Amino acid sequence: MSAPTVKRTRAAKPEGQWLVDGPAPLNRDEEIKQESEIWAVKQRVIDTYSKLGFDAIDREDLYPRFKWLGLYTQRKQNLGGEHTGADNSVLEDKYFMMRVRFDGGRCTTAQARAVGEISRDYARSTVDLTDRQNIQLHWVQVEDVPAIWEKLEAHGLSTWDACGDVPRVVLGSPVAGIAKDEIIDATPAIERIQEIFLDDEFQNLPRKFKSAISGNARQDVVHEINDLAFIGVEHPELGPGFECYVGGGLSTNPMLAQSLGAFVTLEQVPDVWANVVRIFRDYGYRRLRNRARLKFLVAEWGVERFRQILEEDYLGYALPDGPHAPNNLVDRDHIGVHEQVNGNVYIGVKPTLGHMSGEQLIAVADTAERFGVTQLRFTPFKELLLIDVRKADVEKLKLELEALGLTSEPSEFRRGIISCTGLEYCKLAHVTTKSRAIELADELEQRFGNLDSPISISLNGCPNACARHHVSDIGLKGQMVAGPDGEKVEGFQVHLGGTIGEGANFGRKLRGHKVLSSELTEYVTRVVQNYVDQRASGETFRAWVQRAEEDDLR
Numbered sequence: 001m002s003a004p005t006v007k008r009t010r011a012a013k014p015e016g017q018w019l020v021d022g023p024a025p026l027n028r029d030e031e032i033k034q035e036s037e038i039w040a041v042k043q044r045v046i047d048t049y050s051k052l053g054f055d056a057i058d059r060e061d062l063y064p065r066f067k068w069l070g071l072y073t074q075r076k077q078n079l080g081g082e083h084t085g086a087d088n089s090v091l092e093d094k095y096f097m098m099r100v101r102f103d104g105g106r107c108t109t110a111q112a113r114a115v116g117e118i119s120r121d122y123a124r125s126t127v128d129l130t131d132r133q134n135i136q137l138h139w140v141q142v143e144d145v146p147a148i149w150e151k152l153e154a155h156g157l158s159t160w161d162a163c164g165d166v167p168r169v170v171l172g173s174p175v176a177g178i179a180k181d182e183i184i185d186a187t188p189a190i191e192r193i194q195e196i197f198l199d200d201e202f203q204n205l206p207r208k209f210k211s212a213i214s215g216n217a218r219q220d221v222v223h224e225i226n227d228l229a230f231i232g233v234e235h236p237e238l239g240p241g242f243e244c245y246v247g248g249g250l251s252t253n254p255m256l257a258q259s260l261g262a263f264v265t266l267e268q269v270p271d272v273w274a275n276v277v278r279i280f281r282d283y284g285y286r287r288l289r290n291r292a293r294l295k296f297l298v299a300e301w302g303v304e305r306f307r308q309i310l311e312e313d314y315l316g317y318a319l320p321d322g323p324h325a326p327n328n329l330v331d332r333d334h335i336g337v338h339e340q341v342n343g344n345v346y347i348g349v350k351p352t353l354g355h356m357s358g359e360q361l362i363a364v365a366d367t368a369e370r371f372g373v374t375q376l377r378f379t380p381f382k383e384l385l386l387i388d389v390r391k392a393d394v395e396k397l398k399l400e401l402e403a404l405g406l407t408s409e410p411s412e413f414r415r416g417i418i419s420c421t422g423l424e425y426c427k428l429a430h431v432t433t434k435s436r437a438i439e440l441a442d443e444l445e446q447r448f449g450n451l452d453s454p455i456s457i458s459l460n461g462c463p464n465a466c467a468r469h470h471v472s473d474i475g476l477k478g479q480m481v482a483g484p485d486g487e488k489v490e491g492f493q494v495h496l497g498g499t500i501g502e503g504a505n506f507g508r509k510l511r512g513h514k515v516l517s518s519e520l521t522e523y524v525t526r527v528v529q530n531y532v533d534q535r536a537s538g539e540t541f542r543a544w545v546q547r548a549e550e551d552d553l554r
Contacts, residue, residue, distance in 0.1 A: 016206070016286030026287045032060050033165065033204050038068040045069065046146045054094040054142055063088060068166060068203065070099045070159025071145070074138055074425040081423060081430035081480050081490055084462070091427040096140040098123070099162035100152065104172030104190045104213075105133035105378040112376055113365040114155040118148050119358030127361050129354035129382045131222075131418065131468065132169050132210070134162060138425055161198060165205045167277060170194070171212035171221040171229075174377035174385050178340040183232030184215035184240040189269035197274045206284030206292040209277060210249070212380075213269060215242070219328045222380055224248050224256050224500040225471065227294040228276050230269055233325040241265045243325050244272060246306060247298030250465035254506050255295040258303045260310075263322025275314035279306070327501035333381040335415055336408050337394055340387075345394060346377075347386045349406035353419050353437055354382030360404055367400050382418060412451045413444040418468070422461035422478070429461030431478030431490040431517055443521045448528065455528065455541050459492070470506040471498040473541045474524060481514040490517035496527075496553055497545030508545055513554055527553060 014021035016030065025031040041061050049057050057066075062073065073092040083091060100115060115135055119127050122144045123137035130136055140148065152158055161167065170190050177185040190213055202209075212221035215232035223229030223245050230242035242264045248257030264272050276294075285291045298306055311318050334348040351360075368376065368386050375387035384406065389397060398408055407414075417440065420426065422433030437459045444451075458472040462479075469475030475498050481491030492515050495507030515523045530552040531544050545553065 019282040041065045067164035070162035071096045075427045098137045098140045100135045101162045101169040103170045105174040107376045109365040111155045116358045116361035125358040127356040133378045167209045173214035173216040174379045181217045186213040186215045192270040206286045247295045249295040252463045254470045260307045262319035344388045350410045416456040419459040420466040433459040471500045497542040
């Protein structure tokens with residue numbers, strides 16, 4: 001009688017989870033992060049690289065350690081999308097994108113003026129507001145970085161942890177503490193996180209960690225697509241506090257954040273924030289970078305287990321169950337004039353695609369101060385807010401802002417359009433985005449005027465979703481596509497009807513449907529015209545998309 005066959009199963013590969021597999025690095029990225037303290041890299045910039053120039057920079061400082069300092073090399077000019085995917089040595093220019101962080105979007109006029117002057121003097125007058133409430137500068141040379149840092153630090157600003165495998169800027173309601181529709185002011189929690197937890201403990205996470213905290217009823221921090229988010233809610237017995245969400249994120253594997261079902265007080269938010277980050281540090285998947293976001297861990301564990309481990313192994317106490325905050329589906333931005341709790345108002349303006357010049361930012365600071373305004377705010381929708389405006393000054397201030405190219409009454413098209421950097425500066429991009437977006441907004445305004453229904457349009461240069469194409473009414477993901485003669489040309493994959501909040505989805509994709517970049521404006525105007533012709537009374541674009549015939553969407 002023959003011996004029974006023993007079925008052998010291959011052991012699962014370690015995922016690089018520190019508390020499961022140990023901290024030994026499983027790839028070169030993890031080795032590099034352990035080999036040098038980030039603050040030592042900062043000192044090398046000051047002592048060596050700024051004096052010897054770009055060619056002296058050690059490649060392993062340049063990639064990835066410079067990210068922790070808020071610096072990325074930018075793409076060489078006039079390098080088409082067909083080159084994307086090549087080695088950094090092919091794609092990189094000897095200039096940097098520098099990201100200045102503004103946690104909660106808070107900015108004084110003095111800080112804005114300082115950044116504007118830095119832009120004017122060192123960054124070819126580039127200022128890009130981002131959907132993470134940061135400002136990005138371009139054309140920065142390493143020789144100028146120490147002087148820029150010195151000026152930023154003198155105004156209470158920095159570029160530290162603006163990029164890299166760290167907790168990025170903490171999003172916050174730009175009208176925290178002043179808005180009439182606020183449930184609870186989250187400012188103390190964001191300040192506590194900045195003071196205590198943005199330090200050496202969290203300088204080596206599996207990948208970037210994005211968080212948001214807002215007590216505003218508008219839910220103005222897109223909490224559904226953050227790794228960790230807290231949004232305001234009223235507990236029937238415990239009063240105002242926060243509902244906690246974990247595991248959101250877009251890019252090539254989009255996932256919506258899930259509620260832990262827990263109620264978190266204002267005082268508990270920093271503690272919960274820090275311990276969720278610790279779970280990510282200890283259990284996050286480090287072996288493969290495309291699986292190294294918190295969303296993959298949450299998807300594997302489920303929110304029930306995640307909450308259990310958070311409470312039992314990290315917090316040391318149980319959080320009470322809490323109510324689910326009602327979804328706010330529209331009007332999440334702050335464009336226009338809005339009353340504050342103190343009788344003054346704030347004015348929200350929209351720079352086209354969030355792009356400004358250094359001189360323009362300086363002029364905004366000067367203009368605001370002439371009206372007694374010293375507080376500005378940036379938003380996750382690339383808007384700029386002026387805080388504490390006297391009602392008597394509103395109309396005159398609006399006119400002066402208009403003269404600077406900043407309108408508080410943009411068309412729905414210009415209000416809802418957003419784009420990433422695209423081929424202009426980004427090494428990951430396949431297509432041009434900003435100029436296409438401006439051309440598109442101009443044509444839509446000319447064709448339809450100010451449409452009486454909001455439509456959000458996003459143009460992304462690659463699949464990484466920096467402009468959130470998955471959750472836009474018309475989401476456009478850049479890629480190289482086959483042209484008329486079979487050659488590779490710039491184009492977009494189309495996502496239609498994406499949304500966050502109740503009924504959230506990542507948009508409808510039409511099988512095999514790609515749009516050439518050169519035909520983009522014609523395509524979008526055709527679809528919008530079909531919507532205008534076919535919509536029922538009060539029907540939104542995203543609702544129409546769900547019932548529209550496929551031919552009307554092509």
